[in-house]
Amino acid sequence: MTDVSLRRRTVKPTRAAATLTYHGILIVLTALYIFPVVWAVSMSLRTNENMFHADQLIPHPITFEHYENLFGILPDFGRYVLNTLVIAVLGTVGTLASSSLAGYAMARFRFAGRNVLLLLLLLTLMVPAQATLIPQYVWFRDLGWLNTPLPIIIPLLFGSAFASFFFRQYFLTLPRELEAAASIDGAGPWRTFVQVIVPNAGPAYLALGLLTFVQLWNSFFVNSVYLTSQDSWVLTQALQSLVGRYNSQYGEIMAGVTLVSLPVIVAYLIFQRWIVRGIAMSGLAN
Amino acid sequence: MSSRETPHPRRGILRRRSSLRTREARTGYLFVLPQVVGLVAFIGVPLVASLGYSFTHWDLIAPAPEFVGFDNWAAMLQDPRVPAVLLNTGKFILLGTTSFLLFSLIAALITYTPRRFVGVYRAIIFLPYVLSQIAVGVVWRWMFNTESGPLTVVLEAVGIRSPDWLLDPATAMTSIAIMTTWQGIGYGLTLFVAGLSGVPEPLIEAARIDGANVVQRFFHIILPLISPTVFFLTVTSLIGALQLFDPVVAMTSSSAGVAGAGGPDNSTRTIVLYMYNQLFNLSEAKSGLGYAAALAWMLAFLTFLITAIQFAVGRRTIYYEAGQQSRGRSRRRARTENTHD
Amino acid sequence: MKHSLRMASAAAAAVAAALALSGCGGGGAESSSDTLRVAVWGVNSDIDSIKAAAKGFQEDNPDITLKFETGDCGPDYAACKTLIAGKNMPDVVVTGSWNYFDFVRDGILADLGPALEEGGYSTADFTPTVIDALSTDDGELHGVPMGFNAQSLFYNKDMFAAAGLEEPPADGSYTYDDLREWSALLTLDSAGNNAKSPSFNPDDIVQYGYYNRMAIVPPGEPGYGPVLAAFGGQTFSGDARNQCDIDSDASIEAFQYLQDLMWKDHSAITPQLEQEQPGYLRWVEGKVAMQQGSHEQVQIVAEQNPDLNYNMAALPAGAAGNATLLQIHVWGAYAGSRNLDAATKFAVYMATEGSGKQMGLIPAFQDRALGEDFAQAPGEPSNLVAAQIDPAAWPLTFVNVDPSNVWAAASGQDGFGPALESIATNKSSAADALAGICSTVDDVLAAQG
Secondary structure, three states, X not given: OHHHHHHHHHHHHHHHHHHHHHHHHXXXXXXXXXXXXXXXXXXXXXXXXXXXXXXXXXXXXXXOHHHHHXXXXXXXXXXXXXXXXXXXXXXXXXXXXXXXXXXXXXXXXXXXXXXXXXXXXXHHOOOOHHHHHHHHHHHHHHHOOOOOOHHHHHHHHOOOHHHHHHHHHHHHOOOOHHHHHHHHOOOOHHHHHXXXXXHHOHHHHHHHHHHHHHHHHHOOHHHHHHOOOHHHOOHHHHHHHHHHHOOOOHHHHHHHHHHHHHHHHHHHHHHHHHHHXXXXXXXOOO | OOOOOOOOHHHHHHHHHHHHXXXXXXXXXXXXXXXXXXXXXHHXXXXXXXXXXXXXXXXXXXXXXXXXXXXXXXXXXXXXXHHHHHHHHHHHHHHHHHHHXXXXXHHHHHHOOOOOOHHHXXXXXXXXXXXXXXXXXXXXXXXXOOOOOHHHHHXXXXXXXXXXXXXXXXXXXXXXXXXXXXXXXXXXXXHHXXXXXXXXXXXXXXXXXOOOOHHHHHHHHHHHHOHHHHHHHHHHHHHHHHOOOHHHHHHHOEOOEHHHOOOHHHOOOOHHHHHHHHHHOOOOOOOOHHHHHHHHXXXXXXXXXXXXXXXXXXXXXXXXXXXXXXXXXXXXXXXXXXXXX | OHHHHXXXXXXXXXXXXXXXXXXXXXXXXXXXXXXXXXXXXXXXXXXXXXXXXXXXXXXXXXXXXXXXXXXXXXXXXXHHHHHHHOOOOOOEEEEEOOOHHXXXXXXXXXXXXXXXXXXOOOHHHEOHHHHHHHEOOOOOEOOEEEEEEEOEEEEEHHHHHHOOOOOOOOOOOOEHHHHHHHHHHOOEEOOOOEOOOOOOXXXXXXXXXXXXXXXXXXXXXXXXXXXXXXXXXXXXXXXXXXXXXXXXXXXXXXXXXXXXXXXXXXXXXXXXXXXXXXXXXXXXXXOEEEEEEOOHHHHHHXXXXXXXXXXXEOOOEEOOEEOOEEEEEEEEEEOOOXXXXXXXXXXXXXXXXXXXXXXHOEOOEOOHHHOOOOOOOOOOXXXXXXXXXXXXXXXXXXXXXXXXXXXXXXXXOOOOHHHHHHHHOOOOOHHHHHOOHHHHHHHHHHOOO
């Protein structure tokens, strides 16, 4: 008895020290790691005289003038937010709907060509977007869809190879008992999918949904090709125009950067745990 | 009494099974229909069309493309800039992709054991991944300045003469690699953590009791068990590296815009950037849509090749646990392994 | 089956929503016969100045609606090409002298000669150097000047006074050697030593003498242009301005001069310093004594540091004489516009009746430059006319435009861009960097096809 208690008492301080060192190192590492982001926000709050002073992290005095000026320079900021939201939301919803259907089918139904389809999907992951961009551009031009978000949203409504593959991996991990219970009730495949499978695939939808949303929110290249008139711009384009036209206004640029990044950061912080769970449970890691 | 009235037992079952099968197949086809349409319409057809364009010369202003046969392809083979941009991309892969994989794994190893606040650390590391390339480019451009940039300050504090980062052709690509690695570690970390959480703790314990040290435990137990994750990340990050564009533009564009990007002495001009230049630059006889399409196809082919090599290597080196849900071939192999026991 | 119907209708609703929303946001695809789409660019005050000038046209032509669109098409030719390819090109566009001939070669801009005549004007109504630069070999005019800017020397009066130096003569009657001397005397370390004193510490400089945009890497604006011309060098020579001349002795000397100012005298802003904080901002904040800049600086100072005590002077003389660089913004009408008449009319109006205050440029029409629109506008430095307007008439003054349309390619990353970068960053001397550069440039020119 005494031996055990003695042992425990001597082990504790070492473990405490180890934990302290661990957290100490990690705090320092992550603080250094996040420094550029903190610096960007700091620049957005500095006065112009202090802008390049490397010695202060938290500026004094703090000013919000750059945020005000930003809305002066980009009076249509609200419209850009709307444009970006339309693309991000519709694109995400479309991708999730079509890809989960396809992924489920490849995981559960047997049909001729199933493996060929899987292989094709994986192959398309290797095709660079630039290889298909040019003919798509000509096609959308002839349809009159330039300067609308349609060229970006419509292809997503038909699924994305990565998402379909992701869902397939995930649905493979769901037990077949789920469907068995539903089919006993006489439910057809569609009802089974909507009422049984989807609710059980929450983490997957969340994980992929967030990743897709973030990707669409931040995308620049494709948008810059199709959305040339300023009315149809998304936020990344507005930001880039700042750098081009007002390249001396670092405060305003950083204010723009902070505002544009804020929604995705918040979304990530809220859903972080589900994302990890979703990815882990998809078996994609395997 | 015809044979139709007397139910033949086996034929009835067969008919039921086959109609079940057909129904299953039909539902399957219905469910995959959107994705298949998407594949054909937005990838298949444009890909073939792109190949077609590569045999033409078109500046997008003339009403229709002009057929020029293999001119673009011949030009590409003789173009000295093609190997140059391939080299640049190769340098990025060597520096950026490898460091991404390495540091993601290290970060995951440090933070995957459940401890307090570990989720917070991971969240902070993931943060840069959700920022847009434009934003990151602007900030890092300033960070890389050699007068007061933090990197320079740190180096000089330890007595090393700081390189000129984005101003020096020798270090410009390295600078871009540093930035992309910084941004990507969070993503790799998340995947590795998920993979590591599938490594059974008792296995490691058993190894430790058997006297295996940290290094041995890592290389003989952990690494094989997460090899599928390593494979997935390697394949996808290589594909991404071959298509590098946004960070280069964000870090090296000039007042001439994208046209001036490509870094000091073209040291950061990647394949896609070159393609973009050719698409809009008509001060050269060969450039335009056709040549850009040829370059795009070259890139696609290169990507296929590199990925195929990886899959070939992967078949021999990836460890799929028997009984795990995994892709076709491996599942068959696992099943045969089981039956042999 | 009911469910798949529901799904189908949900999908249709989504697409309809997208279409509806995109209908709210889409830009105009084609102009109706009453609307004139005008592509403009620049900071907000630039755009406001254009709109203000266009009011007169609107009043004269109430049946035409002007629709201004902001974007990159104009200064960036690739952006315009995208619009043309998308059958979405505006009717009127503002190009720059640096890419004007790109447009002309591709036939994008309509000939404005007839419209000019109709309005009762002729080329004689414009500043000669400027209008000559926009004429093609066969005398056609595909663009008319919105205005131009000239490079001048902006200097900090307080710093000159503190160093006991006379201010530079406004008419440019001083030399680049003088400028080098002053630059060194005006570069101070924290102990107050100037760059000529033996105890000068180049690692501890608090005030710099000179800023030239050659320090911007990757190269954009040719800040070296005026220096090159004053030394007797050029980037291109010949009637068609397509003969590479950047490796001539005079050119090399000019570049070496600029490199020495940065790296030998330590008196000029280097690319490294530029990356930390742009040189012109340093001048505006009162940390640099002299900068070569355009009239744009006046506005920037007024906005960011109105207390700055400064003035301007014409650029100095080199071995060959005085020279400065003009950049022109050009009004052009899209040759494929459905409203070609209205478009050409508008372009001509903006360059003549409407000219004056657009984008802070010097008007090139008649003598408006000397009037209230420019020279006599309130708040202008006292030496404005001598520093900005008179130099346009110097024989060595040139415009950054090349009829053979080689500038972008030859000065870019495939031409002599990298050579200039290595000069600016002190990687090699001017002679070494430019040795044999013309064969590279000639290759680029040959690929023009």
